[in-house]
Amino acid sequence: MFKVIGGFIAGMLVVAVLGYNFMGSLMFREIPSPFGVEETVARIQQNIQSTGNGWTLSGLRNPGKAVEADGGNTLPVMMIEACSTRYSGPILKDDSVRFLSILMPCKISVYKKNDGATYIGMMNAGLMGRMFGPMVGETMGHVAEDQEKFVQFDASKPAPAMIKATPGGGAGDSGSGAAGGC
Amino acid sequence: MLSGKIVLLSALVNCAMLTMMSAFAAPAQSDAMSAATPLTRQKSASTADHSKFKELNQAFKTGPEVTVACLICHTEAAKQVQHTKHWTWESVDPKTGQKRGKKNIINNYCTSPVSNEKDCMACHAGYGWQDSSFDFTIEKNVDCLVCHDTTATYRKLPGDAGHPIYERREFPPKSGKFVDPADLKKIAQNIGKPSRSNCGSCHFFGAGANGAKHGDLDSSLQHPNKYLDVHMDEKGLNFDCTTCHATSSHEVSGSRYNMAAATKGPAHIRGNPDSSPAACQSCHGNKPHPQHMTKLNQHTAKIACQTCHIPEYARNDIGTELSWDWSQATRMGEDGKPFVRKDSAGRRAFDSKKGEWVWDSYVIPEYRWLNGVSTYTVIGDKIDPGKTVQINEVGGSPDDPDSRIWPTKVHRGKQPYDTVNNTLTVQHTAGEDDTALWHNYDWQKAIRAGMKAANLPYSGNFDFVSTELTWPVTHMVAPKEDALSCAQCHSKNGRLKDIQGVYMPSRDANKLLDTAGWALALLTLIGVLIHAGIRILTSKKAG
Numbered sequence: 001m002f003k004v005i006g007g008f009i010a011g012m013l014v015v016a017v018l019g020y021n022f023m024g025s026l027m028f029r030e031i032p033s034p035f036g037v038e039e040t041v042a043r044i045q046q047n048i049q050s051t052g053n054g055w056t057l058s059g060l061r062n063p064g065k066a067v068e069a070d071g072g073n074t075l076p077v078m079m080i081e082a083c084s085t086r087y088s089g090p091i092l093k094d095d096s097v098r099f100l101s102i103l104m105p106c107k108i109s110v111y112k113k114n115d116g117a118t119y120i121g122m123m124n125a126g127l128m129g130r131m132f133g134p135m136v137g138e139t140m141g142h143v144a145e146d147q148e149k150f151v152q153f154d155a156s157k158p159a160p161a162m163i164k165a166t167p168g169g170g171a172g173d174s175g176s177g178a179a180g181g182c
Numbered sequence: 183m184l185s186g187k188i189v190l191l192s193a194l195v196n197c198a199m200l201t202m203m204s205a206f207a208a209p210a211q212s213d214a215m216s217a218a219t220p221l222t223r224q225k226s227a228s229t230a231d232h233s234k235f236k237e238l239n240q241a242f243k244t245g246p247e248v249t250v251a252c253l254i255c256h257t258e259a260a261k262q263v264q265h266t267k268h269w270t271w272e273s274v275d276p277k278t279g280q281k282r283g284k285k286n287i288i289n290n291y292c293t294s295p296v297s298n299e300k301d302c303m304a305c306h307a308g309y310g311w312q313d314s315s316f317d318f319t320i321e322k323n324v325d326c327l328v329c330h331d332t333t334a335t336y337r338k339l340p341g342d343a344g345h346p347i348y349e350r351r352e353f354p355p356k357s358g359k360f361v362d363p364a365d366l367k368k369i370a371q372n373i374g375k376p377s378r379s380n381c382g383s384c385h386f387f388g389a390g391a392n393g394a395k396h397g398d399l400d401s402s403l404q405h406p407n408k409y410l411d412v413h414m415d416e417k418g419l420n421f422d423c424t425t426c427h428a429t430s431s432h433e434v435s436g437s438r439y440n441m442a443a444a445t446k447g448p449a450h451i452r453g454n455p456d457s458s459p460a461a462c463q464s465c466h467g468n469k470p471h472p473q474h475m476t477k478l479n480q481h482t483a484k485i486a487c488q489t490c491h492i493p494e495y496a497r498n499d500i501g502t503e504l505s506w507d508w509s510q511a512t513r514m515g516e517d518g519k520p521f522v523r524k525d526s527a528g529r530r531a532f533d534s535k536k537g538e539w540v541w542d543s544y545v546i547p548e549y550r551w552l553n554g555v556s557t558y559t560v561i562g563d564k565i566d567p568g569k570t571v572q573i574n575e576v577g578g579s580p581d582d583p584d585s586r587i588w589p590t591k592v593h594r595g596k597q598p599y600d601t602v603n604n605t606l607t608v609q610h611t612a613g614e615d616d617t618a619l620w621h622n623y624d625w626q627k628a629i630r631a632g633m634k635a636a637n638l639p640y641s642g643n644f645d646f647v648s649t650e651l652t653w654p655v656t657h658m659v660a661p662k663e664d665a666l667s668c669a670q671c672h673s674k675n676g677r678l679k680d681i682q683g684v685y686m687p688s689r690d691a692n693k694l695l696d697t698a699g700w701a702l703a704l705l706t707l708i709g710v711l712i713h714a715g716i717r718i719l720t721s722k723k724a725g
Contacts, residue, residue, distance in 0.1 A: 036542050042526035073409050073497060073664045076544050114670060114677070116546035162526040 026127060033110065033118040034155065037076045040110045040118050042162040044080055047150045054086035055146065058105040060164060077111035084146070087139050097136050103128075106143060108150060120151055233371035242366035245309045245346055246322040251370065253321060260321035262432040268307040268329075270318065271295070273439040277555060282439055286560045288606040289573055290595025290649040291389035291506060294561065297635035301340035301612035305384040312343035314635065327366075329380050330373040336364050340612065378404055378414070381423040389503065391530055397502035397545060397591040398495040398657035410497055412661045428459035436460025438654060443486065443554035444584045462487040484684060486552070486586040488656050490666045494544045495591060495655045501529060501543035505594040509646035511537040512623040520623065535611075535620040537596075547589030547655050549678055551578035556652070562638055564604050565647065571599075571606070573651040580683025587681055589655040596648055598629060602641030606649075608632035 033040040041060065048055050058081035064074040083105035091100050109121035125147060129140020232238055237251045253260055263269050272283035284302075288294045295302035296314075303311045309323045310316060317323070325344060327336050338346050339353055339361065346364040347353075353361045386392060386401045393400030408415040413426070427436045435458065442458035449467035458464060470487070471478040481490075496502040513534060515521035520534030529541045555577035565571045578585035598607045610631035611619045619628035625644065633640035671678045672688035679689065 036526075038527035038543075039525065068409055071409070071663075073493070073660055075494065112544055114546065115675065158523060159526045159531065161524065161528065 027124055029122050029124055031120050031122075031151065033120050034153065035118060035159070037078060037110055037112055037118050038162050039159045040120065041078050041080060042160045043153050044108055044110065044120070044150050045163050046160045047152065048080070048082045051146050051149050053142070053146055054084040055082055056084070057081070057163060058083045060162075075112045075114070077109060080108045080110065081105040082108070082150075084143070087143050090139055091136060094135065097132055100132065100136065106147070108147070122147055122151070228374065232373055235371075238367070238370045240367065242370060244348065245325055245327065245344075245366070248366050248370045249309075249322045249324055249326055252326045256326075259326065259432065260324040263307060263324045264318060264321070265431075266433050267437065267439070268432075268434070269324065271306065273437065275555070275557075276440065278557065280558065280560065282558045282560065287558055287573065288561055288597070288608060290593060290597050290651050291395055291503075292611070293508075293597060293606075294608045294632070294636070296561070296608050297610040297632045298612040300343045303344035304338040304340045304342065305388075306344045309344045327364075327369055327373070328383070329376045331369050331380060332372050332374040332377065333365075333369050334379050336369050337361060376422070376424055378422055385423075389506075390536075391503070393496060393498075393500040394503040394539075395593075396653060396657070398492065398655045400496070400498070400500045400502070402498045402500055403657070408661055409664070411658050413659055426460045426464075439556075441554040441654065443552045443578065443588060443654075444586045462491075484580075484587060486588045488654070488659070489547075489549065489587055489589050491659050491662070492547070492589055492655050492657075493660055493664060493666050493670075494546055495589070495658055496543050496545050497658055497660075499527065499543060501527065501541045502545060502591065503539050503541055503593065504545070505540045506536075507538040507596045508598060509537065509596045511535060511619065512625060514623075534623065545591065546677070548592050549587055549589055549681055550576060550652070551580060551582070551585045551681070551683070552576055552588040552590070552654060553578040553582050553585040559606065561608065561636055562605055565599060565606060567599060567601070567604060567645070567647045570648045570650055573649055576652045587678065587684075591653040591655055593651045593653065594648065595651070596646045598625065598644045599647045600629075600633075600639075600641050601643045601645050603639055605638065606647075607640065607644060608636040608638065610635065 035043065045057055045060075048057060061079040061081065062077065063079060064077045067074045088101075088104050091097055092104075103123070106125070107123070110118065111121065112118050124144070125140045126144030129143070130137040132140075235255075237254050240251070242248045242251070249260065267273050267283060270283065271285040272281060274281055284295055292298075292302070299316070300312045307325045307328055309325055311323075325338075327346070328338065336346055338344060339351070346366070347361055348363050350360055350362050353359060382399070382401060382404060385396070385399050386403065388395030388399075393402075402410055403414055405416050406414045408418055413419050413421040424434075427434050429435065442461050445458050445461040445463040446468055447463070448469070449463065449465050462470070466487070468482045469479040470482070510532065511534065513532075515534070521532075522530070522534070523532040525531035525539075525541055527541070527543070530539055531541075532538050556574040557577065558574045559565060559571060576590070578588075598609060599605060600607055607629045609619055609625070609628040610617050611628060614621055616622055617624075617627045617631035619625065622628075626642070629644055630640055630642075666677065669688070670676055672686055674689060676689060678686060
C-alpha cells in the first residue's frame, strides 16, 4: 500500500515538475521572423486586416518607450493589438467567463533579441481557451486558427507600411476606425 | 527515514550549488563610477563680436566674398583648412603611403564623387569644385561658414558645386517646397565654434539620407538624451562633436582613416602631442573601471571600450542602411516608369535611380579585431569578382598588441565593375545631361562617362559584384547601466562567438578539462553524501 501511495505521489510530483517547466512554452509561442521588426509588424498588420472574420487593428504599442522614459535602453519591442468582435462578443456576454476580457484585445509581440534576429511572441489561444469550457474553447480555437494566418508571410510581396496607432486605438489612429478597440 | 535525510541533504547541496552558480552568472554592478556633473551649454564666450566688424558689415553676394572678408583677420585659416581632409577629400596612409579619401575610393554607397562633383560637393568645405580642374590653392574658395554658421540657415544643395543657394529655389525639384537664399551678412556676423548642427549637416546625412551611412551618426544626435549618448546628452554633459574631436589648426582629430584602435596609458591632458584626443582613453585612461573591478580593467587589453559600451548602434527609429544594391537601379515599374518605394518604417527601400536598400534600427554590431589600419580598394585597383570585394580590408589580429576587438558596422552592397579589366567602375550618376544615370537610366552611358572623367580604361562590359565596407562604431555611447553584461559575450552563442584567437570562459571549452571538472564535482558530492550517511548511521547507533 505504501508503495502504491508513494508511487502515486512520485508520479504527481513528476507531472507537477514537468508541467511547471513546460507551462511557459505551452501557453506562449515564440517564432523567428525573416524580416526586421518594422516589416514584421507591418506584414502582420496587413495579414490581420486581410484575414476577415471581423478582425481589426486596435493599436500598436511600444513597451520599450516606457522603459526608456524611466531610464534605460531596451531592444525594440512592438505589440500589435487586434480584435474580432465575432470572437470577443460571446465571451463578453457570458458572465461566467467575462473575466477573460483581461486577454482582450488579442496581442502579438514583435521584438529583437541579442542575436540581432527578430521574433514573434504569441499566446497559445487554443490551449488556453480549452481551460474555460466548451464555448470559450471553441471560440479561442477559431482565434488560434486565425493567429496562424497572421504570421504567414509572402516574401515575394513588397513590405507594406507600418500602421502606427495610438495605444488603445481610436478614431483615425488605428487604421481600423473607432471600432478597432475591443 | 535515512533515505529521506539523504534526499533532503542532496536537495540542500543542489540548492547551494545553484545559488553559487547564480551568483557567478549575475552581471557585475558598478557603483563606483560617479555621475558626472551636468554642464549647461553657455552662450559664446568669444571676446569678439563679429557683428561689430566693418569687414562683415556688407551685402555679400557669394560665399567666396565672405571668405575674403574672414581672411582679412584670420590670415592663416584658409591655408590650414587646405591641408585637411575636409578640403582635399584625400588621406594618405602614413604607414603604406596609400592615398585614400573620397577622392580615391569607390565606396558601396554613392560610389564616387568623380564626375558627380556638382552634387557631391554640397558637403565639401569649399566653393566651386565641379570637375577635375578645381584649383585647390585658391584661398577664397574655402567655405568658412559651413562649419562656423550658428544661425542654422546656411544651406548648400546638390547641383551647386558647394555654393550656398543665392536665389530662392524649389527643392527637391517638383516638390512644391522652396528654399530661401542664405542671408550671408547675417550668417557671417554670427559665426561661432562648430556645433553638432554644423558637423551633422554632412555627417548625419552621408549617402543621401539621414543615418544611412554611419549608423552611429544621425540627426537624433542634434538633441540626444542620456540613453542615446551619455556624453552628448543635451540635459547632461552636452558634448559637442569637437569636445572629443579636438581640433588644432583646423585639423580635426579622430578620423577613421588614421584611427587609434588601442590607445594605451592613463588619461591625459589635451595637448599631449602623442595622444589621440578623440579616443575614450583620452579622458578615461585604459583602466577606467573602479579598482575592485580589476577583471573589467584587464579586458581593456583585448577589448575596445566601444564593444561593451555601445551595445547597439542606430538606437532610434531613424535606423541605418545595411545594404545598397545598385544592380536593381534602372528597374522600372509596371507602367514602364521610374518609381520609388519606402520600407515599413517609411525609409527609402527602392528608387529606380539608385537601386534597393535594406535598413534596420538598434543594430547589433559585427565584432572583429581592429588595429586601426585599413587597406582600401581605391580607384583603378584590380578586384577578384569571384569573391566579395572588401572596400576596406580591416587590419588587426589577436597577436597584434595594437589590436582590440571592436564593434563595426558592415555595409554590404552590389555595385558595377568592369568585367574585362576587373576594376570597380566610376559612374556618372548626378546631373541633367544625357550621360547621367539618374537622368537617362542607361548604365553604359553612365559608366563610360564616369570612367572617362576618372581617366580609367573601360572595356564596355560590366556586371555587378558584391562588396563590403566596414566602419568602426564609436558614437552613441550608452550609459554604464546599459553596457553589455558578461553573459552577452561569455556564452556559446554570445556576441563574440565568431572572434578567433582568444580564450573566452563559457564560450570556449576543453572537453577533457570539462569532464575532469565535472568528475571532481561528482566525486565531491558523493564524498559529502557518504560522509553524511556515515554520520547519520553512527549517530543512530550511538543513540
